[in-house]
Amino acid sequence: MKQVSNRKVYRFSVLIILCALLLGSMIISLVFGSTSVSLVDIWHTLWSDELTDAGAQIIWNIRLPRNIVAALVGACLAVSGAILQAVMKNPLADPQIVGVSSGAGLMGVIILILFPGYDYLVPMVAFLGAMGAALMVYALAWKNGIRPSRIILAGVAVSAFLGSGISALLVFFGDRVQGALLWMVGGLAARSWPQVEVLFPYAMVGLALACLGAKRLTILSLGDETAKGLGLNVEQTRFSMTAVAALLAAGAVSIAGLIGFVGLVIPHILRLIIGNDYAYLLPGSALLGAFVLVISDTVGRVAMSPIEIPVGIIMAFFGAPFFLYLLRRDG
Amino acid sequence: MDQHNSSPLTHSSENRSTISESPAVTVKHVSITLGERQILHDISLAIPKGKITTLIGPNGCGKSTLLRTMIGHIWAHGRDNISIFDKSLNRYKADDLAKVMAFLPQSPDIPKDMTVEELVYCGRYPYQRWWQNTAEEDRTVVDRVLDITKTNHLRDQLIPSLSGGERQRVWIAMALAQEPKLLVLDEPTTYLDINHQLEIMELLKRLNEEEGLTVLMVLHDLTQALQYSDYMAVLQDGRLITSGYPQDVMTEDLLQDVFRVHGSVDVSDKKGYVKITGLL
Numbered sequence: 001m002k003q004v005s006n007r008k009v010y011r012f013s014v015l016i017i018l019c020a021l022l023l024g025s026m027i028i029s030l031v032f033g034s035t036s037v038s039l040v041d042i043w044h045t046l047w048s049d050e051l052t053d054a055g056a057q058i059i060w061n062i063r064l065p066r067n068i069v070a071a072l073v074g075a076c077l078a079v080s081g082a083i084l085q086a087v088m089k090n091p092l093a094d095p096q097i098v099g100v101s102s103g104a105g106l107m108g109v110i111i112l113i114l115f116p117g118y119d120y121l122v123p124m125v126a127f128l129g130a131m132g133a134a135l136m137v138y139a140l141a142w143k144n145g146i147r148p149s150r151i152i153l154a155g156v157a158v159s160a161f162l163g164s165g166i167s168a169l170l171v172f173f174g175d176r177v178q179g180a181l182l183w184m185v186g187g188l189a190a191r192s193w194p195q196v197e198v199l200f201p202y203a204m205v206g207l208a209l210a211c212l213g214a215k216r217l218t219i220l221s222l223g224d225e226t227a228k229g230l231g232l233n234v235e236q237t238r239f240s241m242t243a244v245a246a247l248l249a250a251g252a253v254s255i256a257g258l259i260g261f262v263g264l265v266i267p268h269i270l271r272l273i274i275g276n277d278y279a280y281l282l283p284g285s286a287l288l289g290a291f292v293l294v295i296s297d298t299v300g301r302v303a304m305s306p307i308e309i310p311v312g313i314i315m316a317f318f319g320a321p322f323f324l325y326l327l328r329r330d331g
Numbered sequence: 332m333d334q335h336n337s338s339p340l341t342h343s344s345e346n347r348s349t350i351s352e353s354p355a356v357t358v359k360h361v362s363i364t365l366g367e368r369q370i371l372h373d374i375s376l377a378i379p380k381g382k383i384t385t386l387i388g389p390n391g392c393g394k395s396t397l398l399r400t401m402i403g404h405i406w407a408h409g410r411d412n413i414s415i416f417d418k419s420l421n422r423y424k425a426d427d428l429a430k431v432m433a434f435l436p437q438s439p440d441i442p443k444d445m446t447v448e449e450l451v452y453c454g455r456y457p458y459q460r461w462w463q464n465t466a467e468e469d470r471t472v473v474d475r476v477l478d479i480t481k482t483n484h485l486r487d488q489l490i491p492s493l494s495g496g497e498r499q500r501v502w503i504a505m506a507l508a509q510e511p512k513l514l515v516l517d518e519p520t521t522y523l524d525i526n527h528q529l530e531i532m533e534l535l536k537r538l539n540e541e542e543g544l545t546v547l548m549v550l551h552d553l554t555q556a557l558q559y560s561d562y563m564a565v566l567q568d569g570r571l572i573t574s575g576y577p578q579d580v581m582t583e584d585l586l587q588d589v590f591r592v593h594g595s596v597d598v599s600d601k602k603g604y605v606k607i608t609g610l611l
Contacts, residue, residue, distance in 0.1 A: 007446070212461070219456055223440030228404055230509070231429025231457035275444040 011280045014273055018287035022071065025291050029070075029298040030063050034305050061192060069191040070297045070311070071290035072203045073256040074266075078289025079210050079282055080248035081263020082270075086217040086278065087241050088138070090151045092326060094264035095130070095249035098155035101260070102162035103133025104246075104253040105184065109166050112180040113173045123202055123254040130246035130253070133158055138242070184257055187310030188297050195255050202251030207286055209244045214278035217241065221276060259312040261319020262289055268326065355380040355513050355545040356401050359412040363396060363405065363569075370396050371569045378562070380416075383539050383546040385556045388566035389590055394549045395437070395517055397566065401547070402434055402515050416512065429457035433506035437517040441490055447501050448486040451477060454508025476507040479542075480534065496527030503534065514538070516548040520555070528552070532559050553590075553605040557581050557598070565589055578603065587611055 030042050037055045045056040046064075077095060084093040084100070095101045107129030108122050115121075140154035166184070170177050219232045227234050252259070266289045267281065274280050293311060296318075300309040354377035363371040370393045378384045378401075386394040399405045401413060403420045413420045416431055433454070442450060454476070455469040477483040480500045485493065493501065499519060506514055519535070520528035532555055538544045550556045556563060557577045564574035567589045573580055578598040586594040586607070594607040 215456070215459070219453060221440075222442060222450075222453060223436070225404065225434070225436040226439045228425075229402075229429065229434035229436070229506075230453060231426035233425050271444070276442065277445075277449070 007275075011274050011277070015280065015284055015287065018284060018291065022287050022291045022294070025294040025298070026067050026071065029067050029294050030059060032298055032302050033058070033063060034301075065192040065196050066188055066297070067294060068196050069199060069255060070188050070293045072196075072199050073188070073252040073259065074262055074289035074291070074293025075286035076199075076203050076206060076248040076252040076289075077259060077262035077293075078266035078285040079207060080245040080252070082267035082278070082281055082285045083210060083213075083217065083241050083245040083248075084134075084263065085267055086221055087238050087245065088141075088151050091268070092152055092264065092323070093155075094261065095245070095253075096258065096260040097159070097264065097323075098137050098151065099133040099158035099162060100130045100137075100246055100249045101253050101258050102159045102166070103129035103131070103136075104250040105129070105258055106162045106165045106169075108254055109169050109180050109184065113169050113176050116176065120198075123198060123251055126254040127247055127250035129162075130250040131243055133162060134242045134246050138238075187259075187300075187308075187312055188256055189308055189310070191255065199251055199255045202247065206244055206248040206251060207282075210241075210248065210282050211279075213237070213241050213244060214282050217278040217282075218276070221278075257312065259293075259315055261315045261323065262293060264326075265319050265322050266292060268322075353380060353417060354378055355416060356547065357414045357417075358397075358401055361400060361412060363393075363400060369569060371400065374571050376564055376571060376574060378545070378547050380545050381539075381543055382561035383535065383548075383559055384562040384564065385548055385550045385560040386564050386566060387550060387553065387556050388572075392566040393569040394566045396569075398515060398517055398547070398549050402432060403428065404434070426457040429509055429511075431511055432513040432515060433509040433511040435502050435506050435514070435516045435519060437521060439502060441498070443491060445490050446487055447482060447490065447493070447504075448473065448477075450490055450501060451482075451486075451504045451508050454505040457509060472508055472510060476504045479507065479538070480504040494527075495523050496530060499523065499527070499531055500534065503531075507538070511544070513545045513547065516546070518549050518551060521551060528555070535559070553581065553586075553607075554603075557596070557603045557605055581605060 027039070027042070031037060031039065035055070035058065037059055041055050042059055045059040048056075080100070081094045084095065084098060085091055087093075088098065104126035107125045111118055111122050111125050137151065137154045137158050140158065141150040143150070170180065170184075216232060216237045219227050219230055220234065220237055222230070224234050227237075249263070267285045270281055270284045270288055274284050293315075296314045297311045300311050300314050303309060356376075356378040358374055358376045361371060361374050362369065374397060376397075386398060388394045396405060402415075403413070403423075411419055411421050415423070415428070420428075451473050452469065455465065455472065458469070459465055474483075477486055480503055482497065482500050482504050485497060485501065490498065490501065503514075503519075514535075516535075520531050523531065535546050535548075536559055539546050550560075560577050562575070563577045563580045565572040565580060565585065572589060573585070581596050581598070581603075583594065583596055586592050586596070586605070591611045592607050593609050593611060594605060596605050597603060
C-alpha cells in the first residue's frame with residue numbers, strides 16, 4: 001500500500017519538476033539571444049501595457065511568442081509520439097517515422113503552392129493528410145495483427161512516397177516555392193503571435209483529448225486480447241487515438257514544419273523515468289517535449305549567432321543516434 | 332468438510348439433473364472459415380452454469396478458436412446464435428460483457444512497469460466512468476480478490492519480477508476484479524510446473540465451489556481435465572466429437588480415436604486418472 005502511494009508521489013513530483021524545468025527554460029530563452037535582456041527588463045515587459053523600448057519589443061513580439069510556439073510544438077509532437085507508440089504497439093513509432101508528418105506536410109504544401117489564397121486552411125488540411133497517412137500505414141502493416149517491424153517498414157515507405165510528392169510539387173512549381181520552402185525546412189524562425197493563435201486551440205484540444213484517453217491507452221498496453229476481455233473497444237480506441245495523434249502532429253507540422261525525433265525520444269526518456277502509466281506519461285511527455293524544444297531552439301539561436309540553426313536540425317542531430325540506440329536495444 | 336472436498340466427479344453426478352437448465356454459454360450452428368480453411372464446422376454446444384467445463388482435443392483441432400468465438404473475440408458466421416447468460420452476444424455492450432465474463436488468454440503480454448495492485452485495478456476498468464468516483468468500491472473488490480488468490484503479499488511487486496505461478500494467480504485476480512459470473516481461460520497451466528499447475532486448478536475449483544463461478548477453459552492435460560471438470564467437450568478437426576460428463580466422455584476409445592494413443596482411463600477412484608501407454 002505504502003509503496004504504491006510512494007510511486008504516485010514520485011510520479012507526481014516528476015511532473016512538478018518538469019513544470020519547473022519548462023518554466024526555467026522559457027525564462028532562459030527570453031534572456032539569451034542576439035541581444036541579451038536582463039531579467040528585470042523581462043519582468044517589466046511582461047507586466048506593463050506599453051512596449052517602451054527595443055528590448056521590450058524583442059521580448060514581447062519576438063522571443064515570447066516564439067517561445068510559446070516552441071513549447072506547444074514540442075508538447076504536441078511528444079504526446080503524438082507517445083500515443084502512436086501505444087496504438088501501434090511499437091516503441092519506434094513517431095509522427096515523422098510512421099509518415100504522419102509527411103502526410104500533413106504534403107497536404108500543407110499542396111495548399112501553399114496550388115491554393116496560395118487559402119493559407120488558413122493549412123492546419124485542417126494537414127490534419128486530414130496526417131490521418132490519411134496514419135491509416136495508410138496501418139492498413140499496409142495489418143496482416144493478421146500488427147507486427148512492429150512491419151509498421152516501421154510501411155511507415156518508411158509511406159513517408160518516402162509522400163515525401164516524393166512534396167519534392168515533385170516543389171520542382172514543378174519552382175516559381176512559387178518560397179513560402180512553402182520556408183515552412184518545409186522546419187524551424188521556428190519568425191514565428192510570432194499569429195502562429196500562437198493558430199496552434200493554441202489545436203494543441204489544447206489535442207492534449208485534452210489525449211489525456212482523456214490515457215486510461216484507455218494503459219488498458220490497450222496490456223495487449224489486445226486482455227484489453228478486449230476488459231471491455232475495451234480495441235479497434236475504436238486505436239482509430240480515435242490515432243486521430244488525436246494526427247491532430248497533434250498536424251497542428252505542430254503546420255506551424256513548425258517537419259521536426260523529427262521529438263515524438264520518438266521524449267516519450268522514451270519519460271518511460272524510463274516515470275513508467276508506462278499513460279495518465280502520467282502523457283502530461284509528462286507534453287512538459288518534457290516543450291522543455292526540450294524550447295532549449296533546442298534557444299541553442300539554435302545562440303550557438304552560431306547571428307546564423308540561426310533550425311530547431312529541426314538540432315533535434316535530428318541528437319535524435320537520430322538515440323533512435324539507433326533504441327533500434328539496437330529492442331531488436 | 333469431507334462433503335466439501337468431494338471429487339468434482341461425484342459433485343457433477345449429484346447435479347446431473349440441473350445441468351440442462353439455463354446454460355451459461357450457448358452456441359448453435361457456428362462455423363468459422365479463415366482464408367481457405369474451415370476451422371470450425373457447425374458447432375452446437377451448451378456450457379452449464381455454475382460448473383467447470385473443459386474443452387479438449389489434439390493440437391489444431393480448433394478448441395482455442397471455439398473458445399475465442401464463444402466470447403466474441405472472433406467474428407463467426409451465426410454470431411447471433413451465440414448467447415451468454417441467455418442474452419445474445421450481439422446485444423452486449425463491450426463493458427457490460429466484461430462485467431459478466433472475464434477472459435484470460437494463454438500468454439498475455441507482460442506489462443513491464445506495473446505493480447500487481449495496479450494490474451488488478453485494471454480489472455475494474457469496465458466499472459469505471461470518468462464522471463463517477465468508484466474508488467472505494469474498487470478498493471474493496473481489489474483487496475478481496477488479492478486475498479482469494481493469495482497474492483496480497485505481492486501487491487507492490489512489479490509483474491515481471493513474479494514467478495510463473497504467481498503471475499498466473501495475479502492474472503486470475505485481475506479477471507476476478509471484473510466480478511464475473513463466467514471465467515474463461517485458455518490453457519491456464521501450460522507454462523507452469525506440476526505443483527503450480529495443481530495450485531491453479533485447485534484455485535479454480537475453490538472459486539467454482541465457494542463463489543459459484545462458472546469456469547470454461549481449454550486444457551491439455553487429460554488427467555487434470557478428468558479430475559477437475561464437471562463437464563467436457565471434445566473437438567477434432569474443427570468438429571465437436573462429443574460432450575458430456577467426464578467419466579462418460581473420457582474413454583479408451585476416445586484416446587485412440589481422437590488423441591491417437593493407447594491408454595487406460597480409471598474413474599473408479601474418486602479422483603480418476605488417465606494413463607497413456609503409448610502411440611497408436
